[in-house]
Each structure stands twice: as C-alpha cells, then as structure tokens.
Amino acid sequence: MMVNCCGLLTASKEPVPLKSIEVEVEVRDHVATVVSTLNYENKEDKPIEAVFVFPLPGDAAVCHFSAKIGQKEIVAEVKEKQKAREEYDDALSSGQQAFLLEESEQSPDIFSLSVGSLPPGESASISLEYVTELAVQADDGLRFCLPAVLNPRYQPQGSEGSEVAIVKVTSVPASLVPYSLSFSARVSSPRPVSKVESSCSLDPLQYLNTEQTQATVKLAAGHKFDRDVELLIYYKDAHQPTAVVEAGQASAKPGTLMGDPVVMLSLYPEFPQAVMSSVAPCGEFVLLLDRSGSMSGACMESAKDTLLLLLKSLPMGCYFNIYSFGSSHEHIFPKSVEYSQETMEEALKKVGEMTANLGGTEILRPLKDIYSQPCIPNQPRQLFVFTDGEVGNTKEVINLVKRNSGSHRCFSFGIGEGASSALINGLAKEGGGHAQFITGTDRMQPKVMQSLRFALQPAVADISVKWDVPKGVAVTVLSPPITALFQGQRSLIYAQLTVKSHLISRIFRAAEGCVTVKYSLAGHPSKSQLNFSLKPAEDTGLTVHRLAARTLIRSLEMEETRRTRQQNEGVKKKVVEHSVQSGVSSVFTAFIAVNKGTGKAIQGPLVRRNVPTGLRECALFDDNMSYYNSADDCEDIHGFSYGECEEAYDGITVIRPAQPPRDPFLQLVSLQKASGCWERDPALAAALGKTSEEVENTKPSGVNQEVWATILALIWLHGSKMDAKDEWELLAMKAVSWLRAQNAPCVTECVEAGNTLLDFKVKKDALGL
Structure with missing residues (x-):
C-alpha cells in the first residue's frame, strides 16, 4: 500500500485531470446547502476515465448532480445502483461520455465520482449539490464541516463488508494534493449573526445588511488540504425552538412526500432546575479509547489528559472501566469496578502508560466485549468512544450499537482531521447519546466534559410527540422516534402534512399547528411545546423536503440490515422509490448522466486515472x-x-513535536482525590506557584490540612482558570460537596487567607460555599 510521493505530481508519469474545486455554501439558520464544482481537463493524448473517491458529511442529502461540457449541460438522474452502473458501462463501451456518482456501501460519508471517456484536450465541470443539518456545539455554535481529508479506512478481517469490493482510495499527504480549493459561504438567519470562526484562515466576515442577519465569508487564499474546512456559526438566541413549513413541489403528485408540505421542527427542551439538581448522580461509565497507530502523537496525549479530567470528575458511588483498542483490545479491569481512590489511581497509572501501539482500527470486537458484560442494577451504562474514525465497517459498528441501545447511552468523539462523520454521528444517534468533533487546535476537554454533563443528566423516559393541527390535515412523521433528550440539545423532527379536503386547503395558509413533546424525567412528568404557522416559508426551495427524504431513507436503510432477505427486498424497493422520487442519494441508488449528443465514438483505449485525495500529514x-x-x-x-x-x-x-511541560491546571487536577478533596503536598504548592512553606505559614490556625488545600485549589481554579470552567466545573462541585460534609469551621477566614496568598479576589459565594 506504499505510494510514491512524487509520482502524482509528475505530468509525464501520472497526470491528474482534476484541476480545481470550487465550493459555495448557503447557510439558512441551521441548514446548509452546498454546491461543489469540480473542474476537469484532459491534457493527455488519450481518452481517460477519472475516478475520484472523496468524503461528504455522513448525514448529507445529495440532491443534484450535473456535468457541463463546453456550453452543454447534462443533468444526472437517480437510478437503481446496478442499472446506473450498467448504463455507465454501456455508455463507455459505445464511446459516449458518462458520469457516475455513487455512495459507498460500507459508509454513507464516502462517495465515488467516475468521469468516463473524457477526450484529449476536453474540459468538463461537474456540479454536485447536497443539503445538511448543522449540529449544535457545546458553546451554542452551529458546526458546518466540509470534509477535505479522507484517511484510508481500516477494514477488519472477517467483517460483513470484507467480501464486498472496498472502494479504493488513492491518498497523498495533504500538502501534495495537486488541485486547488476555493470556498465561500453566505449565512442568513432570522437572528443576527454574532460571528463566524474556523480552524482554517478566513477573510474577514462581511455583513450584507444593518441588522447583521446576513453575512458572507471566504476561505483565505492558499488553503492546503491538510484539514477539513470547519465553520462555527454563532447566532444570538441560537437555542430558540423553531418550525419551518415548506411548500411541496408543484410538479409532484399531492399526497406524496415531495408533493405535500413538510414541516421541520427544531426543539430545545428545558428541564426544571429543581429536578436536575435533586437527582443523585450514578451510572456505569465505560470509556473506549482508540490506540491505533493513526492516533499517535498529539491526539493520544490529548486523549490521555481528557481521561484524567473524566476520571477526576466521576461521582462517588458510580462504577467505571476503561477499554482501549487497535487490531486487538485491552481493558484495565475484568469488569467495571466501583469508583474509589484506589481504583481511580490504578486506572490513572495504566492510562499514563498508554501509547498508540495497537495497530489497526478494530472497534467491533471491544464493543461486543463491552455488551457481553451484564449491566449493573440501578447504574445506567454510559459508553464514551474516542476514535479518529478510520474504519471501513461503519454500518456494522452502528448496527451493533443500535441493537444494544436499550441498555446504554453512547457518547462519541471524532478526533482529528478526516474522522468519519457517519461513524461518529451514527454511534451517538443510534446509541441515544451525543456526538462531538475535535479538530485542528480544538481542546478535547471542554467538549468531553459537556458530554459527561449530559451523561449525568437523568435518562428521559416515556417520550411521546403529539400533533395538534386543523381538521382535514393529516400528519405523517418521517423521523424515527426520539430516544434521547438532553438539556440544551436540539432535536429535529420532520413531518409530512397532507391536506385531506379542498376546503381546508384555502384556509391552510392562515392556520396554526402545535406540537407537544411529553416525557418523564426522574419520575417527574414534563413537556415542551411549540406553536407554529402552517403558512409555507418563502425561498426555501426543497431543502426541508430533501432533508426529510434523507431522514426517511436512512431509517429504512438501517431497518434493511435487521430483516430477512425477503423483507429486505421490500425495504430496498421502498428506499429506491423514495430516492428516485426525491432525487436524494441512497446506498441502493446512484446518479448517472450520459452525454448522448456527441455522435462519434472516442478513438483509442480508455486510460483510468485515480484522482488522489488529501489525508492528514x-x-x-x-x-x-x-x-x-x-x-x-x-x-x-x-x-x-x-x-x-x-x-x-x-x-x-x-517525527514528533517536543512535548510541552505539564500544564499547571492538569497538574492540579491530577492531585485531587476521588472524594473531591486535595491534600497539602509540595506538588500542590508548585501547581499553585508557591512554596510549601508559603502554603503552610499562611494557613489559619486550627484548620484541617485537607480543608485548607481544597479551598486553595478552588480559589486558584476560580481565579486563574475561569476561561476553562467547563473543564473543571464537575470536579469543583465534588470538592464543594466534600467541604460541606466536613462542617469545617473558619471557612470565611480560609477564603480570605487563600486570596491573600494567591493574590486573587474570589468571593466565598462564588466558590459555592
């Protein structure tokens, strides 16, 4: 599998017909429409077939594909995959130009584009359009990601997909990708756009109106394919629940998905604070860490620091275990153990010794091992998966998580450029958890701690969704049932609105609907409600319909993997039918375009050219x-x-970068006991920037050493690390609980003395004391 670095750059040895990629993004509130134009030119003296394997967001709905040769545009059709392949092969064998776009059968975030019979000297522009939802991040930003990096996927021996032809990915170091990328985005929302950030260099944000509800942004010139292009978009009041009703396609038959109006609901449940604070935290926390070779270096060090924070933040009384995997897998304890000072120290020692030395990325076996362990009564299982996502058997892994979703929640973390969004999002979605991506210079810790806060929230049960719409309107929910709700996390629901009578259609546009989500939270009944207008929004195109079709198609595809062969044929037929009607890609269909107007066969043998994809350095x-x-x-x-x-x-x-000295924050965290307290220790004094003598001499008389050390640690965290509060908030709560349990005298005096020693002005109330 070795690739000569220089070969793909030398025209005489291995010409690359893809010259440039232009990407235009239209973001409307929390949905993005993306148009990518790929410009090809054949500079050889033979006709060629160019094959390009590339990533897209795993939940994207590809809805348009066309090719332009000179002034002629050929628009592709969606057809059943085998028929599309046969039509493509027939076109090539008869000398016609053809274009084929198909989704990988192993993972829905990999597509293959074949440009066949491009004659010598001819150019072609390929236009690809997709729509995608934007996920909400820990800091309320909406994340858009254009995958520009596709790392080779590890295909385990004996997995379901190993007998299927694996899509061949030709990869080169990102800095050697021989084509350019230009990228621009237009953002609009009913709410003002606060800012747009990126791990890539951007030109300054340009506002298009005084209300600042519309803006444009561009990727700075000279972008290298060494990272995915990530935009974080911030609106004011981003967590407001919303509803968008989109009119059906005029040419489609009423009563069908594309012919009827479709509503997209965005819900943000707010849990009562009294219920949230009254629940005693517990659970079985199973941490699964990727130690394959591709996790080496900074990724592994960051993951180990994150495990330190996680272990220090776990509540007393819970259970935990740590698994790690590569080609093989290991665990720290034979089965989950109760969280204590002794078990925490043993786990931290083993974590400190971990390196990325376990070979390939085989995640299926450790998951099976975890699920084979019986659940602990009254300790809900919470699974945290850390991986760079370079696996080839994505669907098999996600299906396993779904089959076991009744016994646990799964929180997933995609680490580094090129992490599979299909895997990371799929694990969380099917496991009733939450997905996070850590790329570029992102710190892993705040994102992981947000997920831990979600995991410590009580599980929501008995979720029901009730629709209240005018008589004569029928609601068909297209989204799978909601299985998980978290404080502050968005849930999207798509539904088709069928008007049953001509009379109601006249008043439909002036009518209102209401949706009520009811659920039980720690035994307390709760509900979240949203009223919305049935009047279709203007200028939304068919974005909502396509996202709804994608949701329905993905649900059916997941269903297909769990049924008998005869049942599967019926499910496959439904998927193909919905895919063809909506024009949205699926695993069973492909986009095919044939240029039938050339009239003359292309001379000479057809030469295949694999276009390289960038992968992280x-x-x-x-x-x-x-x-x-x-x-x-x-x-x-x-x-x-x-x-x-x-x-x-x-x-x-x-070549590895030199490791920086230990962060005083992580040093301080590493010294905390499982109970939440700190002990007076020379290492603690050093982390606080003081000597042992200074710490001892300023302690108020009669005060317990552990109480004094714990108050100093809390003052230091509040005084110097408020920007990282998300990372230490849970372990500080443990410390405060421990202090309260001591009924220690002189707390006010200790806080005053601690502020004097550390030169801060942190108030006692701010510490929670």
Missing part, C-alpha cells in the same frame, strides 16, 4: 521516502505498529 517514511497511506499501513507492511517503529525498524523515521 503523518511524518512516517521509509528509506526510499515512500509514504505510508496511514500509520496502520506500517503494521500491514512490517508487522509492528507505528508507535514501535523507532525501536523495531531503523529505516523508519518518526
């Missing part, structure tokens, strides 16, 4: 400076993992 070369497609390839070729290469093979050079 991996400083791993052998003696010949040949590049490994991923760190996992090292294991395939030499029989040992990336992390072992320095000792095992002297021809390998592994």
